[in-house]
Amino acid sequence: MSWREAEEAFRKSDTVILPTGTLHAHGPTPISIDSGSSQKLADEVGRRTGLMVLPVISYGENEKMKVYPATIGISPDVLEAFYIDICRSLHRNGVRKVLVINGHGPNRDILMRVGRKIRTYRMLMAVVEWWDIGTKTMPDLFPTADVFKQELAMAIAIGGKEVADIGRGVYRGEWGMTQFKKIFGDNIKPLGFDNFKYKEGPVTIPVDAWDIELENPPEIRKDELEGLKEQGQEILKRCADYIAEFAKEFEKIDVEKSLGSGHAPS
Secondary structure, three states, rough: OOOHHHHHHHHHEEEEEEEEEOEEEEEEEEOOHHHHHHHHHHHHHHHHHOEEEEOEEOOOOOOHHHHOOOOOOOOHHHHHHHHHHHHHHHOOOOEEEEEEOOOOOHHEEEEEHHHHHHHHHEEEEEEEOOHHHHHHHOOOOOOOOOOOHHHHHHHHHHHHHHHHHOOOOOOOOOOOOHHHHHHHHEEEEEEEEOOOEEEEEEOOOOHHHHHHHOOOOOOOOOHEEEEEEEEHHHHHHHHHHHHHHHHHHOOOOOOOHHHHHOOOOO
């Protein structure tokens, strides 16, 4: 868009879509999938809703993955300030609601802090994540607690089968969830990342499975790639449909009523 076109678009709606992600290791999946998936979904949701789609923020929080090649991490305080400045600029353009399509889980805590702080500007933020939507609403496509293969499926659907770096093994970096049982025993069960359960109750332990993995997870075979591509295409479609429906409801919210009394800073 030119700035004139952007000016017209801002007048049509006070709601925009912001895709966010990061760059880090994902086993045989491209390091850019967290950004690529959110950007693709944002484009699809924009087409379905007519809402303005902002350029993707490709860099995010990555402290836990810093030991892997090509990981680029932004410190949380810098990233938070960056997000807030974006929202402050959007506010000057008449935006009052920001729908974040987040592709990287650890960005979530930072976005939550930003969402609370921008209420000072009489703004609302909503954060949606495709894997969370999928595991909660699409059991046929997400049959297990982890979403590693689904993430690879998304990457193949977006970039083609050649993006899968298969056949080398050693798929650590969000693909090493095999050794928790040997470290934590039989009663503390891993659900993925920092999430565990004990006697069916949730427990958070800030450790990373891939850093203590001793065995490689199952190989991805070439004959699986076409099926993964079809799965990824279906995930993209259904998640985009879901987020687009939510976006239309989110756009309807009267921010002034939802936030009560108060004044935005100049």
